[in-house]
Amino acid sequence: MKIIIxxxxxxxxxxxxxxxxxxxxxxxxxxxxxxxxxIIHADDMGLSQATNNxxxxxxQKGGITSGSIxxxxxxxxxxxxxxxxxxxFDIGIxxxxxxxxxxxxFGGVSPASAIPNLLNQxxxxxxxxxxxxxxxxxxxxxKEIRAQIERALAFGIKPTHLDNHMGxxxxxxxxxxxxxxxxxxxRLPVLIPADMIAGVSTQLLEMLSRDNxxxxxxxxxxxxSPAKQWGEPYLKFIENMKPGxxxxxxHLAIDNDETRAIMVNHxxxxxxxxxxxxxxxLSPEFKKAxxxxxxxxxxxxxxxxxxxxK
Amino acid sequence: MKIIIxxxxxxxxxxxxxxxxxxxxxxxxxxxxxxxxxIIHADDMGLSQATNNxxxxxxQKGGITSGSIxxxxxxxxxxxxxxxxxxxFDIGIxxxxxxxxxxxxFGGVSPASAIPNLLNQxxxxxxxxxxxxxxxxxxxxxKEIRAQIERALAFGIKPTHLDNHMGxxxxxxxxxxxxxxxxxxxRLPVLIPADMIAGVSTQLLEMLSRDNxxxxxxxxxxxxSPAKQWGEPYLKFIENMKPGxxxxxxHLAIDNDETRAIMVNHxxxxxxxxxxxxxxxLSPEFKKAxxxxxxxxxxxxxxxxxxxxK
Numbered sequence: 001m002k003i004i005i006x007x008x009x010x011x012x013x014x015x016x017x018x019x020x021x022x023x024x025x026x027x028x029x030x031x032x033x034x035x036x037x038x039i040i041h042a043d044d045m046g047l048s049q050a051t052n053n054x055x056x057x058x059x060q061k062g063g064i065t066s067g068s069i070x071x072x073x074x075x076x077x078x079x080x081x082x083x084x085x086x087x088x089f090d091i092g093i094x095x096x097x098x099x100x101x102x103x104x105x106f107g108g109v110s111p112a113s114a115i116p117n118l119l120n121q122x123x124x125x126x127x128x129x130x131x132x133x134x135x136x137x138x139x140x141x142x143k144e145i146r147a148q149i150e151r152a153l154a155f156g157i158k159p160t161h162l163d164n165h166m167g168x169x170x171x172x173x174x175x176x177x178x179x180x181x182x183x184x185x186x187r188l189p190v191l192i193p194a195d196m197i198a199g200v201s202t203q204l205l206e207m208l209s210r211d212n213x214x215x216x217x218x219x220x221x222x223x224x225s226p227a228k229q230w231g232e233p234y235l236k237f238i239e240n241m242k243p244g245x246x247x248x249x250x251h252l253a254i255d256n257d258e259t260r261a262i263m264v265n266h267x268x269x270x271x272x273x274x275x276x277x278x279x280x281x282l283s284p285e286f287k288k289a290x291x292x293x294x295x296x297x298x299x300x301x302x303x304x305x306x307x308x309x310k
Numbered sequence: 311m312k313i314i315i316x317x318x319x320x321x322x323x324x325x326x327x328x329x330x331x332x333x334x335x336x337x338x339x340x341x342x343x344x345x346x347x348x349i350i351h352a353d354d355m356g357l358s359q360a361t362n363n364x365x366x367x368x369x370q371k372g373g374i375t376s377g378s379i380x381x382x383x384x385x386x387x388x389x390x391x392x393x394x395x396x397x398x399f400d401i402g403i404x405x406x407x408x409x410x411x412x413x414x415x416f417g418g419v420s421p422a423s424a425i426p427n428l429l430n431q432x433x434x435x436x437x438x439x440x441x442x443x444x445x446x447x448x449x450x451x452x453k454e455i456r457a458q459i460e461r462a463l464a465f466g467i468k469p470t471h472l473d474n475h476m477g478x479x480x481x482x483x484x485x486x487x488x489x490x491x492x493x494x495x496x497r498l499p500v501l502i503p504a505d506m507i508a509g510v511s512t513q514l515l516e517m518l519s520r521d522n523x524x525x526x527x528x529x530x531x532x533x534x535s536p537a538k539q540w541g542e543p544y545l546k547f548i549e550n551m552k553p554g555x556x557x558x559x560x561h562l563a564i565d566n567d568e569t570r571a572i573m574v575n576h577x578x579x580x581x582x583x584x585x586x587x588x589x590x591x592l593s594p595e596f597k598k599a600x601x602x603x604x605x606x607x608x609x610x611x612x613x614x615x616x617x618x619x620k
Contacts, residue, residue: 105387122464256566256568258358
């Protein structure tokens with residue numbers, strides 16, 4: 001008996017990670033095993049002044065927990081300055097390989113000659129995932145992703161995570177491997193949406209889950225509701241939220257001349273949409289629901305501290 | 311006597327240019343020799359959505375005769391599309407080698423590696439003429455100017471003239487020679503402000519006047535007036551306008567969130583300034599003064615047709 005106890009103690013002392021490994025993410029973050037964890041995430045920081053303005057408001061008023069920056073966009077340096085000076089907020093990099101608007105475009109951070117297959121004739125990214133996938137190759141994707149991360153670092157941003165604009169990276173497992181490699185290299189967690197990946201390949205999901213924290217349930221609007229019912233799909237997701245790591249992605253901007261001009265002809269994810277999203281994350285209904293269903297708000301920084309302990 | 315007439319006729323028929331050369335610019339444009347010609351010119355097209363919005367309004371309402379586009383700026387492709395589809399308006403290229411705002415920047419059209427001495431550590435143009443002049447060299451200035459012109463052409467713009475943002479080109483006679491060479495090469499008139507150049511060197515001005523149309527009197531505000539008296543310096547310039555080619559340069563934008571964010575800390579040429587300029591060019595006082603003093607509005611396209619006849 002003594003021998004067994006001694007062996008057990010030896011095991012625990014020699015392999016402390018093992019006992020920790022029995023903890024799930026919620027426990028590692030100090031919550032109950034069955035806690036419903038939620039990241040509320042604003043995409044597209046740096047896209048425009050009206051986006052930066054809205055996301056900053058949402059951070060300051062507690063409407064979101066996290067956001068990520070599009071490095072190739074015109075208002076990047078403005079939001080980079082904010083991120084550098086406000087490290088209390090959880091800000092990552094929204095790796096961008098598409099340029100989807102009608103009169104407002106962005107190209108790569110790399111020289112055009114280094115990524116010819118990611119750019120159209122005018123030197124901008126392709127507007128859709130399909131066109132991106134048709135032309136892109138792994139070497140150029142890696143080059144441009146690395147250039148965006150390096151530029152963010154050069155501007156003084158300390159990113160907390162990596163995610164990807166419009167899901168271009170999901171166009172190919174090869175690109176996903178590159179993204180994961182970057183995550184490991186820079187010691188940054190990467191958004192891995194289990195729901196979506198399991199839909200493609202459960203094997204791939206198992207492989208990813210071994211070395212990475214995955215977001216069990218990702219939710220974002222995919223169609224507009226009437227203004228008065230804007231929050232309903234979000235509230236429903238909260239009501240039905242399952243234990244594990246959840247993420248709600250919102251698209252915030254002020255609905256003004258700038259936003260309307262950028263998003264002309266794009267009712268989906270357009271100017272009104274983004275103002276409604278902003279109004280919703282700042283609404284008392286949203287806060288109330290988060291309390292009522294005992295949702296535990298977490299950040300990518302916390303995930304990173306679990307995935308890459310110092 | 312008959313011989314003299316025959317010789318005179320022969321001379322006129324064989325050298326029609328000679329008789330035209332006796333005409334001054336006003337006459338070549340179909341006006342009286344002593345006409346007061348005026349170009350009303352909006353700088354900085356392409357800088358922002360609010361700039362494009364304001365300049366388009368001013369063109370459509372007849373508040374300006376001309377404008378020029380900053381090719382390296384985020385809203386370039388938007389205004390390029392407008393210029394391509396509205397060739398009735400007189401639009402040139404505002405060659406840009408500085409990036410003067412605090413949170414909104416632009417770099418070159420050329421790859422950064424091709425113009426290292428025009429860019430700061432972050433890859434943007436220097437903010438002031440002084441810093442530009444300290445670092446720049448002729449080879450890179452020429453490369454970047456050419457790249458901006460070529461990009462404008464590639465986007466379907468048919469520019470009517472070349473001018474220069476913040477007068478960087480005036481930093482060195484060498485750069486001015488490059489600009490003039492570009493003008494001759496692309497058969498585009500170049501803004502040559504006689505007032506300013508005569509202040510530096512009357513010899514240089516004489517040299518320039520031989521092969522180019524020069525703007526005899528250039529006027530732009532260099533300090534703000536109270537809102538109610540905003541137009542007074544312009545009206546005074548009109549009242550005292552001299553015969554020859556005159557140009558008024560205005561800086562137009564809507565004073566909104568985007569403009570205020572770009573121009574933060576810049577009361578000079580800032581958001582209010584630009585809204586006042588827009589209000590002024592659209593005002594009845596401006597139109598009335600132009601009529602009252604018998605000012606003849608002309609465009610750079612007309613100048614180009616004189617300087618580079620087809």
